[in-house]
Amino acid sequence: MALRYEQSSCRLELKGLPDVSAQPQSPSNSELLLSILTSWELNLGQRASLQGKREHLEALVETVLPYVRLMLSGAAHKQTSKTAVVVVAPRGRGHQLQLISSQPNTPPLDLQLDDAELADLTQCLDQMLLDPRQGLNFKQPLLKPQKHQAAAPAMVHSWAAPSAAIAAVALCALVAMLLPIPKPLLPASPQPIERQKP
Amino acid sequence: MERLDLLLLAIEALDLHGSEAMLWSCEQLDLQQPFPDRVALWKTRCRNPLRRASRRGEWSIEEQEGLIRLVCSLSQRLYPMLRQLLSSSEPDELTNQRWALFQERYNDLISERMNLKRGAVRLLLDQKTGAQRRREVVQTLALCAGGAGMQRLGACLMDGY
Numbered sequence: 001m002a003l004r005y006e007q008s009s010c011r012l013e014l015k016g017l018p019d020v021s022a023q024p025q026s027p028s029n030s031e032l033l034l035s036i037l038t039s040w041e042l043n044l045g046q047r048a049s050l051q052g053k054r055e056h057l058e059a060l061v062e063t064v065l066p067y068v069r070l071m072l073s074g075a076a077h078k079q080t081s082k083t084a085v086v087v088v089a090p091r092g093r094g095h096q097l098q099l100i101s102s103q104p105n106t107p108p109l110d111l112q113l114d115d116a117e118l119a120d121l122t123q124c125l126d127q128m129l130l131d132p133r134q135g136l137n138f139k140q141p142l143l144k145p146q147k148h149q150a151a152a153p154a155m156v157h158s159w160a161a162p163s164a165a166i167a168a169v170a171l172c173a174l175v176a177m178l179l180p181i182p183k184p185l186l187p188a189s190p191q192p193i194e195r196q197k198p
Numbered sequence: 199m200e201r202l203d204l205l206l207l208a209i210e211a212l213d214l215h216g217s218e219a220m221l222w223s224c225e226q227l228d229l230q231q232p233f234p235d236r237v238a239l240w241k242t243r244c245r246n247p248l249r250r251a252s253r254r255g256e257w258s259i260e261e262q263e264g265l266i267r268l269v270c271s272l273s274q275r276l277y278p279m280l281r282q283l284l285s286s287s288e289p290d291e292l293t294n295q296r297w298a299l300f301q302e303r304y305n306d307l308i309s310e311r312m313n314l315k316r317g318a319v320r321l322l323l324d325q326k327t328g329a330q331r332r333r334e335v336v337q338t339l340a341l342c343a344g345g346a347g348m349q350r351l352g353a354c355l356m357d358g359y
Binding site for chain 2: 068069072115118126130
């Protein structure tokens with residue numbers, strides 16, 4: 001069983017088997033999902049052809065998609081997979097995709113992708129994740145809104161002045177509370193005036 | 199709000215029949231509840247405060263999700279064109295011509311519809327900053343095209359909240 005996802009500069013092909021034991025028996029094979037990945041191949045035009053195990057494809061998904069997500073927010077920065085086999089980072093006007101081979105004595109593959117190639121790769125990965133024919137249950141990266149890094153300094157800047165003012169008022173109030181309350185002076189009792197005898 | 203409207207404006211700049219394609223896509227995507235006709239879509243887009251004739255009020259969740267779906271669907275349709283603009287393997291001369299054509303149409307639409315007294319609009323039309331902004335818009339359209347594009351675009355529009 002093979003599934004293929006193609007874009008202009010990128011082709012992703014998954015090969016595997018359906019997990020018959022985990023799926024309900026069906027008379028037609030068309031309802032079987034590709035659940036056991038035996039191999040995959042990513043062809044990036046004439047530049048590189050990558051192959052690997054399920055862990056490597058998972059690493060690619062967990063690195064490229066969050067990078068693209070951050071890029072849309074204008075805060076793209078280096079993303080490394082948990083197993084550190086895939087690294088994506090901005091480089092020049094494009095993007096560096098570094099793949100570290102699990103084979104000994106194999107240097108890491110360093111690719112420079114332009115925006116179009118990155119978009120193609122993203123489309124292939126999206127198509128794969130949304131394909132109802134695959135049952136690989138890849139963990140999809142979270143796409144929650146987040147405060148992007150560019151916005152953070154501006155937020156700090158805008159809150160700094162009011163926060164400092166409130167802190168100053170609170171400090172003054174605290175100091176004022178620590179001061180002892182002056183005791184009211186008792187009125188002095190009238191002293192009898194002694195008259196001097198002539 | 200501004201960003202979504204600018205993305206739709208870029209789609210109109212890329213596709214001469216962009217406004218018709220939006221209406222057709224609304225029907226295809228079953229978005230006739232929030233945008234039953236051309237006027238409703240136009241009124242929703244006029245909530246962009248950068249517009250020359252801006253309308254007060256916020257978008258409803260239905261309207262916002264509808265516009266996100268519309269942008270992603272139209273981006274998918276225009277993906278080959280977006281790819282050509284972003285690709286470095288195309289001949290430089292051809293790429294420059296394509297960008298010049300896009301710049302002309304995009305800037306015309308901005309001048310026609312946006313409030314030119316606003317600083318953000320002036321930055322879009324600026325010689326230095328405009329090119330970078332246009333590239334960002336095209337990048338966004340290319341990266342949010344496709345099935346998962348809606349989630350990505352939706353999440354990035356909520357950034358900073």
